[in-house]
Amino acid sequence: xxxxxxxDRQKEVLRYRKKGLTQQQIAEIIHTSKANxxxxxxxxxxxxxxxxxxxxxxxxxxxxxLCTLQSGLDLLKAPEIIYAEAEKKGLKVKYDxxxxxxxxxxxxxxxxxxxxxxxxxxxxxxxxxxxxxG
Amino acid sequence: xxxxxxxDRQKEVLRYRKKGLTQQQIAEIIHTSKANxxxxxxxxxxxxxxxxxxxxxxxxxxxxxLCTLQSGLDLLKAPEIIYAEAEKKGLKVKYDxxxxxxxxxxxxxxxxxxxxxxxxxxxxxxxxxxxxxG
DNA sequence: GTAAATTTAAACACTTTCCCTTAACCCCCC
DNA sequence: GGGGGGTTAAGGGAAAGTGTTTAAATTTAC
Numbered sequence: 001x002x003x004x005x006x007x008d009r010q011k012e013v014l015r016y017r018k019k020g021l022t023q024q025q026i027a028e029i030i031h032t033s034k035a036n037x038x039x040x041x042x043x044x045x046x047x048x049x050x051x052x053x054x055x056x057x058x059x060x061x062x063x064x065x066l067c068t069l070q071s072g073l074d075l076l077k078a079p080e081i082i083y084a085e086a087e088k089k090g091l092k093v094k095y096d097x098x099x100x101x102x103x104x105x106x107x108x109x110x111x112x113x114x115x116x117x118x119x120x121x122x123x124x125x126x127x128x129x130x131x132x133x134g
Numbered sequence: 135x136x137x138x139x140x141x142d143r144q145k146e147v148l149r150y151r152k153k154g155l156t157q158q159q160i161a162e163i164i165h166t167s168k169a170n171x172x173x174x175x176x177x178x179x180x181x182x183x184x185x186x187x188x189x190x191x192x193x194x195x196x197x198x199x200l201c202t203l204q205s206g207l208d209l210l211k212a213p214e215i216i217y218a219e220a221e222k223k224g225l226k227v228k229y230d231x232x233x234x235x236x237x238x239x240x241x242x243x244x245x246x247x248x249x250x251x252x253x254x255x256x257x258x259x260x261x262x263x264x265x266x267x268g
Numbered sequence: 269g270t271a272a273a274t275t276t277a278a279a280c281a282c283t284t285t286c287c288c289t290t291a292a293c294c295c296c297c298c
Numbered sequence: 299g300g301g302g303g304g305t306t307a308a309g310g311g312a313a314a315g316t317g318t319t320t321a322a323a324t325t326t327a328c
Contacts, residue, residue, distance in 0.1 A: 009317070022273065033320085035276085035321090036318060039316090039317080039318085040317075042276095043316075051185040053139075054140055057145065157305095166289090168303085169289080172304065173288085173305090174287075176305085177285085
């Protein structure tokens with residue numbers, strides 16, 4: 001039934017934005033406040049990245065569960081755990097230590113505080129050694 | 135903040151499904167009814183196509199408005215209108231008559247009744263002659 | 269430095285989604 | 299007919315999302 005994630009309001013703002021209009025100008029055109037335009041635009045951008053993440057998840061379906069990084073773990077200790085688990089399964093992780101850590105943090109910034117993991121992170125791996133986090 | 139579109143419940147069901155379990159089996163594992171598993175799975179699939187549609191929309195941002203197919207128009211007359219408008223803009227539509235009509239109908243099945251358009255359809259075109267409907 | 273543009277926060281009404289139950293229905297196959 | 303797998307409809311309670319306003323804070327541009 002429902003179409004995409006974006007509301008009509010959100011699409012409208014994105015289109016005007018694409019044309020180069022400022023939030024103030026858009027606010028006048030659609031008869032609301034500029035703060036509201038900002039909120040709507042932000043929600044739109046948020047929705048777009050949620051859409052991306054949703055499709056990302058589909059790849060994890062082709063992946064198997066590798067291990068769980070428990071809350072409280074030091075982020076720097078994650079790679080060796082992951083490498084060891086992958087080896088047990090005869091799989092080679094596609095990322096080196098540095099990019100693995102970066103990928104981990106980029107995937108879920110809010111789950112980390114400094115070097116510490118704040119919330120359990122599930123690690124999945126596919127045949128190509130790609131990692132996904134859930 | 136929130137991750138993808140899919141809830142934990144929906145991901146759970148999709149994973150079990152990928153493994154080949156029946157809805158009944160999943161229902162027992164997660165302690166609910168098979169009807170509920172069906173509903174959750176359906177919502178998940180729905181969410182996935184909403185995610186796809188959302189990203190589709192982004193392409194329309196790179197496209198310009200070509201014309202409006204007015205409610206009541208005969209679907210079979212749409213192609214010549216679209217070709218004429220594209221020509222005015224010096225653009226070549228990427229689709230032949232048949233696939234254009236199919237694309238139109240597939241994009242928004244609920245907006246057509248037989249050969250008749252039930253609701254205004256906005257047509258957008260990009261530099262490559264790709265068409266998008268809004 | 270100041271004005272414009274953008275972002276954030278809090279609160280509100282309103283709508284929608286989510287998960288669940290119960291009960292029924294469809295299709296296929298033995 | 300009965301069983302297995304899947305789907306649908308109706309309804310309810312909790313949770314989340316949307317658009318909005320107002321007000322303040324921050325960034326960017328001249």
